[in-house]
Amino acid sequence: MEPYNTEExxxxxxxxxxxxxxxxxxxxxxxxxxxxxGWQAWQARSIGQQEQASELYQALxxxxxxxxxxxxxxxVELAEQLKNEFSGxxxxxxxxxxxxxxxxxNGDLAGAEEQLRWVLGKxxxxxxxxxxxxxxxARVLAAAGATDQAxxxxxxxDPGPYGASYAVAQGDILLAAExxxxxRTAYNLAMTIVASGGQGVNLSVLQQKLQSLxxxxxxxxDESTVLIDAPEVSLxxxxxxxxxx
Numbered sequence: 550m551e552p553y554n555t556e557e558x559x560x561x562x563x564x565x566x567x568x569x570x571x572x573x574x575x576x577x578x579x580x581x582x583x584x585x586x587g588w589q590a591w592q593a594r595s596i597g598q599q600e601q602a603s604e605l606y607q608a609l610x611x612x613x614x615x616x617x618x619x620x621x622x623x624x625v626e627l628a629e630q631l632k633n634e635f636s637g638x639x640x641x642x643x644x645x646x647x648x649x650x651x652x653x654x655n656g657d658l659a660g661a662e663e664q665l666r667w668v669l670g671k672x673x674x675x676x677x678x679x680x681x682x683x684x685x686x687a688r689v690l691a692a693a694g695a696t697d698q699a700x701x702x703x704x705x706x707d708p709g710p711y712g713a714s715y716a717v718a719q720g721d722i723l724l725a726a727e728x729x730x731x732x733r734t735a736y737n738l739a740m741t742i743v744a745s746g747g748q749g750v751n752l753s754v755l756q757q758k759l760q761s762l763x764x765x766x767x768x769x770x771d772e773s774t775v776l777i778d779a780p781e782v783s784l785x786x787x788x789x790x791x792x793x794x
Contacts, residue, residue: 646678710748729762
């Protein structure tokens with residue numbers, strides 16, 4: 550730093566520094582403050598959106614629990630509102646999953662597929678939501694006759710903690726496609742996953758499916774053997790007993 554002999558020299562040096570650097574320094578400070586305030590405003594807005602989306606989703610669940618047709622229509626409206634106004638929230642993804650389930654109940658497989666693909670376009674790769682949407686999409690595609698597409702999803706997607714459910718779905722689809730040997734393999738894989746700690750599968754139902762593919766044949770009885778082994782009773786023996794009495 551340069552030494553200054555007088556106060557006037559110091560003032561002149563500060564004036565020169567301000568002319569050279571003052572404006573950029575102020576700009577940096579202003580930008581930093583604006584960034585800080587902007588971040589706080591964004592956080593507040595994000596929290597507000599999450600709260601609104603949560604309230605809408607709770608209202609949606611209440612309508613889904615009511616079987617009345619008017620409530621169902623209101624549920625669709627709420628779900629669409631979530632998708633349109635809060636598409637960046639996870640509640641919108643949950644709403645789309647609800648719409649897909651409602652579409653399946655109404656036999657609208659194309660509508661269900663559309664909703665599930667929307668979820669996959671929004672959900673983070675590898676998230677629980679994405680893995681559930683993939684599983685449901687596979688079943689919807691299989692029900693629509695797109696067996697190969699359905700199996701491709703189940704066999705190539707990352708199932709995460711839903712490996713047993715994926716294997717069961719694969720077995721169901723293969724069984725419906727009249728490929729019992731492959732179905733049995735898929736069910737056995739599901740049993741292995743469950744045995745190693747996997748969850749989300751009804752074990753008794755899975756065992757019944759496996760048993761239906763491996764029935765125990767009924768025991769065959771040889772009639773000739775029965776005749777040979779049966780004790781012989783003659784009229785003579787009967788008569789002898791009678792005479793002895």
